[in-house]
Amino acid sequence: MKDSLIIFDTTLRDGEQSPGASMTRDEKVRIAKALERMGVNVIEAGFAIASQGDFESVQAVARAVKDSTVCSLARALDKDIDRAGEALKEAASGRIHTFIATSPIHMERKLRMTPDQVVEQAVQAVKRARHYTDDVEFSAEDAGRSDIAFLNRIFEAVIKAGARTINIPDTVGYNVPHQFGELVRKAIEGTPNADQAVFSVHCHNDLGLAVANSLAAVMSGARQVECTINGLGERAGNAALEEIVMAVRTRQDVFPCQVEHIDTTQIVPTSRLVASITGFAVQPNKAIVGANAFAHESGIHQDGVLKHRETYEIMRAEDVGWSANRMVLGKHSGRNAFKSRLSELGIEFESDEALNAAFARFKDLADKKHEIFDEDLQALVTETAIESDVNERIKLVYLHVCCETGETPEACVTLAVDGEEQKLCAQGGGPVDATFKAIESVIDSGTTLQLYSVNNITSGTDAQGEVTVRLEKGGRIVNGQGADTDIVIASAKAYLNALNKIMAPSERAHPQVPTV
Known part of the structure; x- marks a missing residue:
């Protein structure tokens, strides 16, 4: 049996750090439920210490999600860890993700700490986090520019302190695939107690290499990838969840692990939901979830696909959630058909009042246009939620x-x-x-x-x-x-x-x- 690749989604935390991508508590819960339906292993719900709103969002996601682990980020500070632990108190499965910088430039210029002080603080943070949960993740911020000997040292120390996941971030997107893969290999091989933890990666896309670097790390032994829907994230974004999952799923002849726990048919609906809530539209030629991802205009391509799909398609559109079959609603459709279709799209209402408000909007829209499609329904529900969320x-x-x-x-x-x-x-x-x-x-x-x-x-x-x-x-x-x-x-x-x-x-x- 192949190892299972742990998918750690940080759309609600790192994705929200994209300028303008802030989400309300209820929007975060909607996305978290979509990720749960997809089968994502770990959902990083936010940074609990950041604000009262962030704390309440982590808390709300922790209450709502039952089948995925809910995680909160925390700096290697007592107050951060205590706040994260409090926010995750009601989680069916909770994780605290604590971090501190390990690169020479960060330790010297930002932290103004010696390497010994950094190790000591990291160990104290992990031990404190273990008071709240057995599931503690440690990240070496800017590991991509860190000294490998120091990484081995700090990883050994935090694993002894109780960390069960070790994350190696390419925080500034500086690495290239062969280099990053080698860094991950050396980190695992050079840490004496590496067998007691899962090694993870978190790659940024500053050079357009986040997915490539993440996959290189998987080939070198990483068994968790931190990623986001649509590659959302600060600066140029993070590794795209949909690309990681479909690469591993499609190329099982290459990868030593699998993602069978992920329901890939939920990828496109979740992509649309995130795009709608954040206002970050998906480019048409985006892999997997772009409007043109399975479109063929060339006559040669069209002829080939009609004769045998695999001549030009390495995946089936239906496998990621694309479908040509839609229930078209109109002004004569009733409340039950409306509610049923939204349920099929993974949208549920917490109260009859919320359903009534959305149905009223649906009827108004149906008077303006002849056919209502799934995309219209997603936008309609999002707009209804916006009005209820914002004062x-x-x-x-x-x-x-x-x-x-x-x-x-x-x-x-x-x-x-x-x-x-x-x-x-x-x-x-x-x-x-x-x-x-x-x-x-x-x-x-x-x-x-x-x-x-x-x-x-x-x-x-x-x-x-x-x-x-x-x-x-x-x-x-x-x-x-x-x-x-x-x-x-x-x-x-x-x-x-x-x-x-x-x-x-x-x-x-x-x-x-x-x-x-």
């Missing part, structure tokens, strides 16, 4: 836009701000620009627009447009989403969603900060 101090009451050839577009908006209606008009370079300026005439938020993105949810001229707006204020970045068959209205919804988030209090620590 809506600002609500759109009315929007009128005038746009004609040879005239400057003008928008008039009526907003309810803390329950009081205000109306103002503004002109702009286009209908969306005019709408945003009219909103700002009322709110005067002081924010900077960093991103405006529009994606069609389905095909056709009556398709919904899904708009993402990214705003920045005082170093804080938030995403807002909105969907509608009218792009201008969708844009206004997205802008207001972002404004409501930016006006909500948020104090959040970043995990990559000095530990002393």
Whole structure:
């Protein structure tokens, strides 16, 4: 029997560190449940010490998930570990993931600690974490630029202290596959008690090599890979879960391990869910989950696939969740059909009120477009969840836009701000620009627009447009989403969603900060 490769998903923690990718507690629970359905072994739910919101998110995921291990990140500090342990108290299976930097540049410049002090602090952190759980993971931050002899030393020490998973991160995406594979091999072979722990890797994509480095590490003995849905993550992102899983599954002739516990048909639905919640759209040519991943335009390719699929496809589209068969809902569909289809998509409602709110939106949408597809339903449920999650101090009451050839577009908006209606008009370079300026005439938020993105949810001229707006204020970045068959209205919804988030209090620590 081959070893089973442990899939450790950090979409909710490292993925959320992408600027603008912040998720609410309920959004994190929705994604965690999708990961649980997929069969992910470990779900890193957050960084409990970062804020009260992060603590509550880890706690909520720990309560909701039963079949996967729920993990919280913690620096090698007593207060971090205690907070993580408290957040995971109700988890069916909990893990504390503690880390400290081990590269010369990090120890000297960031931590200002000697190697002996780093080892001592790492050991103390692992021992403290063991008070809360037997499942403790230790990460050597920036291991990719660390001295191998020092890594062997600290790994031996933390394993003796009780760490059962040893993570080797390429924190800055500096390594190349053969080099990283060799580092992992030496780390395992040079650590005397390596047989008492599972060795793991966490690779960043700064050079576009996160997946390649992770797979090289697997070939060298790593049996856990830390990854994210759609490769989401800070800077250029992390290793993409879908690429890791499908590479190992497809090339069983090469890899010495397997991922049979992963339900790969859940990959595409989970990818769409994460894209919808974070506002980070998936590029069409993205492996596995991109819209073009199984599309063939070349006549030669089409002919080959029609004669024998494997001439140009190494995987079946159905195996990762793509399907040409969809139940098309419309305005004559009832509540039961609506609820049943959402259940098939893995979407459940906590209350009848939530179901009623989503069904009302469905009926409104069905009056605007003839056919409602799965993608429409995902966007509809996400928008309903957005409104329930965010304290809506600002609500759109009315929007009128005038746009004609040879005239400057003008928008008039009526907003309810803390329950009081205000109306103002503004002109702009286009209908969306005019709408945003009219909103700002009322709110005067002081924010900077960093991103405006529009994606069609389905095909056709009556398709919904899904708009993402990214705003920045005082170093804080938030995403807002909105969907509608009218792009201008969708844009206004997205802008207001972002404004409501930016006006909500948020104090959040970043995990990559000095530990002393």
